[in-house]
Amino acid sequence: MTTVRATEPATEAEQLLKSVFGYEHFRGRQRDIIETVVAGSNALVLMPTGGGKSLCYQIPALIRPGTAVVVSPLIALMRDQVEALAHNGVAAAVLNSSLDADTRRRNEQRLLAGGLDLVYVAPERLLRPPMLSLLERIELSLFAIDEAHCVSQWGHDFRPEYLQLDVLAQRFPAIPRIALTATADERTRGEIARRLLPDGGETFIDSFDRPNIRYSVGIKQNAKRQLLAFIRSRHAGHSGIVYCFSRKRAEDTARFLAEQGFDALPYHAGLDAATRQAHQDRFINEDGLIICATIAFGMGIDKPDVRFVAHLDLPKSIESYYQETGRAGRDGLPADAWMVYGLSDVVQIRQLLSQSSAPEAQQKLERERLESLLAYCEHAGCRRPPLLGYLGEDHAGDCGNCDNCLNPPETWDATEAARMALSCVYRTGQRFGATHLVDVLLGKETERVRQFGHDRVSTFGIGSDIDRKSWHSVLRQLLAAGHLLPDPEGHGGLRLSEQCRELLRGEVSIRMRRDAAPAAKTSSKTRTTVDVDTESSEWLALKSWRLETARAEEVPPYVIFHDATLAAILEARPSTLEELATVSGVGEHKLARYGQQVLEVLDGLESTAVGQPAIRPAG
Incomplete structure (x- = not known):
């Protein structure tokens, strides 16, 4: 011992x-x-x-x-x-x-x-x-x-x-x-x-804050294309996890990313056990692999160099969201927690809750957790106070490492627009979805609007001075705030909640965030968030040596050394075992086992730099 x-x-x-x-x-x-x-x-x-x-x-x-x-x-x-x-x-x-x-x-x-x-x-x-x-x-x-x-x-x-x-x-x-x-x-x-x-x-x-993680939440427009732009701009060549609501979506997303040139695999309970295990093993043992998964994936995986976690759909609760995003950046290096969601996600989650057969006390708790998640998504200030506040920790805000701090969103007094929307829901019978409601508010004489006589209701055309996307944003935020509820039968309709009464009567006001315009098309050139040039010959040589060594020992590469340790080695440039021993993450056993090999790799890089033949990475 x-x-x-x-x-x-x-x-x-x-x-x-x-x-x-x-x-x-x-x-x-x-x-x-x-x-x-x-x-x-x-x-x-x-x-x-x-x-x-x-x-x-x-x-x-x-x-x-x-x-x-x-x-x-x-x-x-x-x-x-x-x-x-x-x-x-x-x-x-x-x-x-x-x-x-x-x-x-x-x-x-x-x-x-x-x-x-x-x-x-x-x-x-x-x-x-x-x-x-x-x-x-x-x-x-x-x-x-x-x-x-x-x-x-x-x-x-x-x-x-x-x-x-x-x-x-x-x-x-x-x-x-x-x-x-x-x-x-x-x-x-x-x-x-x-x-x-x-x-x-x-x-x-201890503090639940993960300062190295950048939290970002966007409005879903074309989720797969948005994901592609995000990965290309920030994480090309990096390991990541993409969480999806359904097995089919996980499969489709993995196929889409693979078609775009990324190493991507699906993971969900519908795959046979051997395939699931093979995909998980590849994720653990390879660099740059992306797993597209349902929530079945991630628990118990100690991979430290996951550079991003993306959500293409709303998670079940803010607790699940915190746990899932926590799988990014375990090595302390910069990482991203990126999510897009839309009105349909809110409707879907609320419907699942309304159809639950769990005891009323547990249903109440799940509703509270969902409300916390939705409040986090629609929050216009720093992301960290509502996220950490749910876990019982105070945060002063202004973290400088979330979307709202880096690009503060615009807010507006949406009281009148909200009253119009709520009144429209009521006047049309509290059974129609967002698309139909927006048509009525804009005064669009569609066949469906005429069929139900909604071109004759008092709310027909009263919102023609507001564009369609903004109306969808208003309905989404009313649903997120609990002023609207989805049809419990699951037909996609919206109805009024008890809590909307004061707002509908004009007794209280409401401010909403303006949805940001779609991001411009981003370059496919990699802009890494890791504080090291991941395309440099030095970095690639060290990772090549680590990968060869890991394969020889049949262990994941991070068991040999974490990315953070490799980055620290590059920064320190040790030339002796004594100097290498001072690098964070290099203990006595690893120094004795790998120290000379690391020095040989570094020495080979120095030789190459002065025109000498490079020493082959030891493995």
């Missing part, structure tokens, strides 16, 4: 941070959390994706005597973390359904012999009596319960097995537990504490 002993826990933690993981300083609340768990106390940790949650239990696992048991529902994440730990010289293994019988027996024998610092276990396996009995026979350092929000029946990733994890407090009361999650509102936090830490524990809430 790789356990290091010292007299001062904080000093020991700092030593391990550098020697094993290659980092000089702790981030956020990491030090406080580690000291709490090392001292034997329970902890509830809420920290954003990419914020360094895993170090909060991995370092205590190396300090405390015994083996740490990490409970995770995600086989892919277990595999990635064990591979990453092995490449840092840490003894770790998994016990889950993906193992053959021989491998499972070997891992169990290593566990019994005290040869593991960490063992990763799925909750289903952990709860089996033989596994609990096995754990009672060994020295345990701690229990780490990852993705702890899965305990919540109100949440988006509920796993019933998590409700039974209270057995850990009953059978192992002296072993500290740390519950970790990246997404949990106040209700979910309470449920995690009650079910997983019934004997108490300290709560650590």
Whole structure:
């Protein structure tokens, strides 16, 4: 085992941070959390994706005597973390359904012999009596319960097995537990504490802000073409995830991007298991691949260099949106969270909620989550206050890294236009969709308008001084604000809500944002958001060496070194192993394993620069 002993826990933690993981300083609340768990106390940790949650239990696992048991529902994440730990010289293994019988027996024998610092276990396996009995026979350092929000029946990733994890407090009361999650509102936090830490524990809430992510929300016009322009202008050659509402849309989008010259694959529950696994493996192991997926994709994938997450349709809630966008930029380098949506998305989501058979309390919660998401989308100010406010964190705004801060939208007093629209919905019988309503407001004598006699209602033509796109924007924002509701039967019609009364009577006013004009056609030339020239020979040589090495070792490239570490190496230009050891992300084990190869690649670049033959990247 790789356990290091010292007299001062904080000093020991700092030593391990550098020697094993290659980092000089702790981030956020990491030090406080580690000291709490090392001292034997329970902890509830809420920290954003990419914020360094895993170090909060991995370092205590190396300090405390015994083996740490990490409970995770995600086989892919277990595999990635064990591979990453092995490449840092840490003894770790998994016990889950993906193992053959021989491998499972070997891992169990290593566990019994005290040869593991960490063992990763799925909750289903952990709860089996033989596994609990096995754990009672060994020295345990701690229990780490990852993705702890899965305990919540109100949440988006509920796993019933998590409700039974209270057995850990009953059978192992002296072993500290740390519950970790990246997404949990106040209700979910309470449920995690009650079910997983019934004997108490300290709560650590780090900032959920991801300053490296640029949030952008646009109005859907031609979603696939808008996506294409976005990728070409900011992320050509980068890995990304495109989330779609349906399986068909995911398939169509992947096909469209492939036709445009991008490496793009679909991922959804309708594909057979072998195809899904093959597509996921390619995404993990290759650079520049784009996955077009339903929400079935992304959980448990520890790929740090996802440069963008795009939504072609509204996610289910702001909590889902935060979690899905959090899969971008885990390495701390610049990344994009880009979304387009339209009135049809709002209608579709509201209809699904209205047709739900869930208990009324849960339906109410889901409606509140949708309202928060819609308010975020239509917000005219900095994106971060409404996004982080949902998670219980204050933000002063003016982040400088969202669409509204970079290009502030224009707003207007839409009170009269809103009253016209609401009155038109009422006068036409509260059963027609946006296109028909706009025709009536504009005074268009279409066959359908004449058929229903709507050329004779009082609202016919009263909005002729406002253009069609603006009327669609007004109806969308009234729907988003809850003044309009979709037809519960799913026929596409709009009706008035109870809350529109004051607005319809003119007792309150409303301001709306003006939708931006369609973006001009962008150049196909790549403008990278990573702070390094990704077309330079130096960058390509380092990535080529990393890819060859990863293929030889059958691991994802980021297990060798993250993009951020490669960028730091290029910036530092070390010429000796001692200089390379000072680069962030280069620990002692990786220095010994890869250091000389990295220096040879850099030396080959220097030789090429002065006209000498280049040294072939080691692999």
